[in-house]
Amino acid sequence: MKNNVVNVALVGNPNTGKTSLFNQLTGLKQKVGNYPGITVDKKHGKCKISDTLTAEIVDLPGTYSINPQTLDETIVLETLLNKDNDSYPDLIIVVAEVENLKRNLLLFTQIKDLQIPTILAINMADQMNRKGIDIDVELLKQELKTEIILISSRKNIGIDNLKKELANYKNWNTEPSAKISEKIDAAYFSDLEAKFSENSLYKTWLLITQQHYCHFLTKEQNTKIDIVKKDAEKIKKYQHKETIFRYQLINDILKKTYKVDKATATDLRSKLDRILTHKIFGYVIFATILLLIFQSIFEWASFPMDLIDVVFANLSELAKDNLPPGIFTNLIAEGIIPGIGGVLIFIPQIAILFLFIAILEETGYMSRVVFLMDKIMRKFGMSGKSIIPLISGTACAIPAIMASRNISSWKERLITILVIPFTTCSARLPVYAILISLIIPSERVLGIFNLQGLTLMALYLLGFAAAISSAILLHHILKIENKSLFVIEMPNYKVPSLKNVFYEVVEKTKAFILGAGKIILALSIVLWFLASNGPLKYKNAEQFVPSLEENTTVSNEVLQKKIASYKLEHSYIGYMGKTIEPIIEPMGYDWKIGIALISSFAAREVFVGALATIYSVESEGEDVGTIKQRMAAEVNPKTGEKRFNFASGMSLLLFYAFAMQCIGTLAIVKRETKSWKWPILQLTGMSTLAYIVATITYTILK
């Protein structure tokens, strides 16, 4: 210590207001900001503590712990461990933020254990009433064995008290707040203490756990440390134990000393939380937001979708008219272009869906939904954590199933894995969108809502309802012991970053288009080949169809149509479709839909592309029109009615709502459950349910 001058280190988590406090104490004007990482190097300033004492204050970079990960965190550690450093502190002020005390206390307990005189300054204390926070400061002082001052560095509250307390630093308790050695391995740490008697035990432990060479130690000291460091596995294990133990201790202390009463809080976040997680309004708001999303998907996407559809129909025509005639030209015009068009047409709807999801995540609302839904999920045998995979399942079931890994109870995790494929993934969206536009009129309900949007929302809700009903069933059937706990940290609300939202939408849409697009393109080529080739009857169609008595008087146009239909029926794909037709007929489907159903087992969205390819081949030589026009024009030859009428359309919608049409999902379920039993159960159960529901629907509605 210099004469009448003490070195004071300001330490704390990023964004706790250290620099503000530094400015208040020193009268300097260092840059401050409302985001982490303002201080990335140490800054010095002087402060008169009393008539006889001056403090040389060093503002250190923000750090979450003193196990450094980054360069600025290393600066903190070296300042605190190197006694020869000019800035080595005689005393330390740990700045914590009142709202995130738990996270901040991890760093505090580590600093305190260095046995350098330390005081805890709890900043932003002026916000306590607004946030409904109550701290028993006296009890907290006893538990942490430290002096505590409540301050507000921005409003200059408590700064004089802090200065008074700093003047008294020689009387502070320097006892460690957490005796880690006793909890982890008493014998190991006693041995360390004996070997490195020149240091405090925790300083020795920090030197041992550093990944980098400590330049401030002598060669002999470093060699001594290197010998202990050889048992790297044990050190790593003990480091984990240390963190767990510190958090246990902090939790126990805060349970007694720190209370948050959300009911009395008056800040904006608390007010919003009260509304958004309200037991009635919370659900009403969530339902309204969902309704808005699904309305927008249909309202905003219809124009760009029609545009893409027309562009691809014209491209097909252009290819036919301008490329040299031949089967490769046919493949391009009837197989590849309609197939790709069948997936690109859904870019607007997928992008709008991801846009809304990204905005909800960015604002912090999604965490409130998780909290809100937890109350419901528990009743159905799932964890609150299940809602995250279930919501992720609206994009794709595969990452959603992987996201269930953080559910600690095996039973809850297994149920979540098994029911996730019921949630409406983005691959179902193209199928739903085209079928809804074919069978549901674009009418207004109550003058506001679009009937097509309402139908889409109903299908999403049906997916969730099916997932929850299956969860209840599985909860009662599966005899597995169950115990779990749900903890979620609510992030602050914030205005979404346009850049983040933009990248999220672009990345997710790109992943969907590229992932599905490659499969669809490959399947379109295979399907076109199977539909454009066949055995003898196919090859003789040009001679056989005109020779039939009924065709002798028809016009050339009608005759060409009949030849194309006959060829398709007797192509390889025609035979395959005819074989399965008896099984799918009760659901209201013909063999062409059957082919699309089988193809879409690889990926659901292939359904539309497959139908587009089949109908293109059939309409050989004609103006093929858009995918929607081709599907709308398809007629059931037995009844003379439209093939995609209300009965068969609803049957198909419900089939896709319940069926397990995704090889990728089955593979990931097998990997996550390490057994074929569960994916087979999932496939059989969901397919049977889909078949029964679709058949009943068609029978009732036809």
Added chain:
Amino acid sequence: MQEFLVYIALGVAIGFLVKKYFFKSKKKGNCDSDCGC
């Protein structure tokens, strides 16, 4: 010539699908939305 091109396209398409569903390569890192379903 056109027939030859068709068979090449068909071969590539079947090869891609077989590789995708029967010989899955190990992915680096986590699965994202590009899951082919």
